[in-house]
Amino acid sequence: MSIFTLLTFGAFYLHVTNGIFDMSVWDVCKTILRINPNEKFDLVIFQFRLPRIIIAALVGIGLGIAGTVIQGVTKNGLADPGILGINSGAGASIVIFMYFFQMSSITSTQSSFSSILMMPIFGFVGGALAAALIYLFSWRNGVLDMQRLILSGIAISSGFGALSLYISLKMNAQDYEMAAVWIAGSIYNANWTFVASMLPWILILGTIIYRKSPLLDYFQLEESSAKSLGIKVEKEKSILLVSSIGLVSACVSVSGGIGFIGLMAPHIAKQLVGLQHKYVMPMSAVIGMFLLILSDYIAKTVFAPSELSVGIVVSIIGIPYFLYLLVKLKV
Template identity: 75%
Template sequence: MAKTGFGRYATTIFVFLGFTLIAGYFHITNGSFEMSVMDVLKTLLRIDSNPKYNLVIFEFRLPRIVIAAIVGIGLGIAGTVIQGVTRNGLADPGILGINAGAGAVIVAFMFFFQMADINVLSGTSYSIMMMPLFGFVGGALAAIVIYVFSWRNGSLDMQRLILTGIAISSGFGALSLYISLKMNAQDFEMAAVWSVGSIYSANWLYVLAALPWVVILGIVIYRKSYLLNYFQLEESSVKSLGIAVEKEKSILLLCSIGIVSACVSVSGSIGFIGLMAPHIAKRLVGLNHRYVLPTSAVIGMFLLVISDYFAKTVFAPSELPVGIVVSLIGIPYFLYLLAKAKA
């Protein structure tokens, strides 16, 4: 039985990695400047490379694909943890207001540091490296407020959790708008596009800013993923096993907030990946979080890479923010889950 479960898990991982590579191939070869497969391979392998292809691939398209992959992995992991800790299948970093909290503080950061005036290749680029840290502060603040208002009789009230998350998300969204209206024209445009979720301006510095957070905190979460299986039981039963429930939940949630904050800092507020990926993963590999967590990560990666490809090409030469494309998929899925939960 275990071998069968592992076989399904390994097959699912392999299939979605393959889907992501295919999506990446279409992403890197299509656009306003189209290239053949041989052009791409020669450029990547540094064989008779063309300076124009070098510029398009290494400075524009490849960083964008890598950022989409990193953010998709991060949101998939964070969504799995939040759903596991809260025992709520409708929980998601965006729905619970963590995205909005991180986003509001990052918009304030943009306002005070005048991000439009920063050259990412200059020595002032430390500001971009600091964005995930400021996002973490905002995400943690949102999580604390949600916890305070959702805690009832010694446990989390799931209905209050969702309602509080929606309220917090709206409040931080209004704060972001208020701050952005006080920005100069360049920073306002940057903040407005970023706030709906966009990675079109991705570069290697953004990769460097987000990758350590997702890798290090993702490893910590995976090492504790067995706890998410226990958290599906009654809390009294989990405590009887000698598990420090509140401590472990806090560690997992803080790690998730750190990952979400890093993702929001480089891609803006992209919702629904953290909602969809865990549900799809559980349908494919079962309920063991040792399997669900990595599967959710690769599914999130695929969803965001393919969504960004459609955002780039559907209305070419104009582009949609990828957050809008993800929402077009995610909102119907959320309503489907809501209707299923009521039934």
């Protein structure tokens, strides 16, 4: 945990000091501590870089925690919010929100705060609908079939992805450009309003999930064994899944569809700290935070002054890792 926390601070340092406008550590410290404040430095740090880094950190934490929950509840090491279609469901719902509320005009007005706060709620509805459909098609003879779960997730993810594309094509040019960049996974236009919109979701739902994280250890047993210990299995699974859907929806509302963080972070965490979820959960959150801050730094700088979507950078890392897990787990 200490090593990854230091690595995260290293990624933070690279992100906040490097870019089209390079700054020294002393410049950053003076600006944050308000020592001889400079208007140019204030603009770069407080309006562009700090909100972006904080959003990347919060999204990484949320996706890392949600991925741990989904893998624990489904007992499937290849499950994550993106693969199971929850990202796509939340994303489609938010694209519909963008279409009807015209995000390009909202983000340029003083009334944007309340509208942006609504985005995670829209995302939650879409994510919950996707999860319900996946469960409906995966439930077989009173048991959740893991193979059907993955196949249903892929199909539903494709369906919601097609819906997002269809809706975005009906937008005006300015909104379409915003939606297209957002669908690919991007946090380049982050601001403090987006931070405020998702922070309560991360704090409240993250706390609920962490308090219930020891239950994920028992869910690895046969369901009858867990019930014999007095655990209300279905109730607890529902609370954990609904909380994780809320986390994913809050993340998708500000960053678009970023996949693979929820897949990689729990696996790396388990290799480092073992299988007890009370240790895996915070470790996964820190790893997710580190991966996304570093990926966003790469997305910002590798083709500067142009930028890649951070979702593309994460996919470049995540796809080989996913294939490695397929071989290792012999799925």
